[in-house]
Amino acid sequence: MKSRITTAAIGAVAIAALAGCSSAGGGAPAGEEGAFEPSDVRMTVPFSAGGGSDASGRAIASGLEAATGTTITVENREGGSGAVGYSHLFAQEGNGSQLLAAETTLLSLPLTTDVDYDHTSFTPIMKLGDDYTLVVVPADSPFQTCTDVVDAAGGEGVVAAVSGAISLDEIVFTLIEQDQGVEFDRVPFESGSEVIAGLLGGTVQVGSLNPGEVLGQLESGDLRALCSLSEERYEYEQIADVPTAIEEGIDVSFAQWRGFIAPGGISDEARQYWIDAAEQYVASEEYTTYIEENLMQPNAVYGDEFVEYLAQNSADLEAALAP
Template identity: 55%
Template sequence: MMRARRTAAAAAALLLTAGTGACSGAAGSDEAGTSELTGDVTMVVPFGAGGGSDIAGRTIAAGLEAATGATITVENRDGGAGAIGYTYLLSKQGDPNYLLATETALLSLPMTADTEYHYTDFTPIMSIGEDFTLLVVAPDSPFDGCADAVEAAKEQRVVAGVSGAASLDNAVFAMVEQDTGAEFDRVPFESGGEVMASLIAGRIDIASLNPSEVLGQLESGDLRALCVAADERYDYDALSQIPTAKEEGIDVSYGQFRGVIAPGGITEEAAAHWEDAGREFVAGDAYDDYIAANLLQPGPLYGAEFRAYLDDNRASLEEVMNP
């Protein structure tokens, strides 16, 4: 079904943008260097090197380079849970030579902090897929499934590690609480790596982690997955036996998207240029390799479709972040 959704989304996007023309190489620049594409482009990553956003940004940058012939330099501008990178892109209003590797913080951070930006300040280019979180515990945990963890959290203190108030995992635990009436003692950490280390050390009881960052620990037996917060099970062999939250009686499904945005105020032609380049990237082997290596659910969306997705995603987040 996920493959069918990916195909349908791509076909719809092609219909929406029919007539925009094939992707071309880099164009010239006006005197200010902001209204037309040049050969030098910056891909901003609003988090540090080595993480999921950095990997996504570098992979997409390479794909867009191959599609356009432009030189795309990746620049990490981390800090403030992503706010520094997004604020930097905000300062590049109208300049299509800047892109940003985006994810859920685009929507969630302005709900939990006083940021200068709003997601509507930017131009949506494309999403490449979704990352559905796993609820995981230590191997000796008394919880056999997510239903057990929920029932325990209704009666006693169950400590859940999350990587920040604006993170996907914090939102997932909030959704579980709203659906079930359970209450987890959510403890924030700086990163998913710190959450995982604390879970392995026994300092917390449960965590919500992305498959790509926890697969090694699942395979080694250092951690155990209770369920995945998705509508369907993953079809990767390493994850296919993990039940969904809905199978456990918990009506929660929420994925972290990964994609690309550009500054607001760029021309329609510039936006179409990057959307077309995105389609070329998705049609190649590099996209499939990235999706498989990072255990994502594929689902590319472009331009207006990506904007509609962001609108819906934000509405879901608003219900739990600001109930």
């Protein structure tokens, strides 16, 4: 069983932003006494451009802009498997105009890495939905099933790509190792797009990617999906024929959630402002399009429900990663 992962300490990365005043439209509670009015809103993506987290952050920012009339600037702050971006938000205590496109790394980083925060250090706003992964290989790979991959990992070895040293990819490969009694050789990348490049370039043999990240390469035939790490097969037509790992005797399924958070210590008005905006986004065609184009499950929750979800998901993740 693998030991917990450590990374180099992340240096100070942020300067606290000053909250100013500007008008906000689209149903925002502007004009009321004590109402929150965002200024210079930033959406941090803690990974590089081109991957699933980047797509999620930009979709959320666009949806919130439409709901509020407020401009939201997306900033990629990659590094440390997401720790640089989360550290930046942690330094923005009390600033309701700072947001971050969050996913399972919010929970796995504090469990496996020496950072100064955990999920309770932030203000959860919305879980957008759930995103399982596919085990994929290059088109000319000798592997035809996930069972083939496991057998090779127990023999001559398999080089697996992970987008972040403690990402969802790391988690699912660890769970496969625990379930099957094998071990993968890992090569970490900073995003799903880099994993795809590594697969196509022959740097790695197998990868775990969200369907939305890799659908283009699957449709072009450059990559093949061997199995999905989900409880049931996808209903989306493009990948409905891909078997689950469970069907192949590998008892592993784990979803990555996606959503967004704000810094800790923001006002109740700021928290409610973003929850209201998130609810408007989820009711829009833009949200439905994002979910369907990225082959996700639309399980949105907000505020207190999101807090409860994170607590339970963190406990489940800690149990899964325990040495």
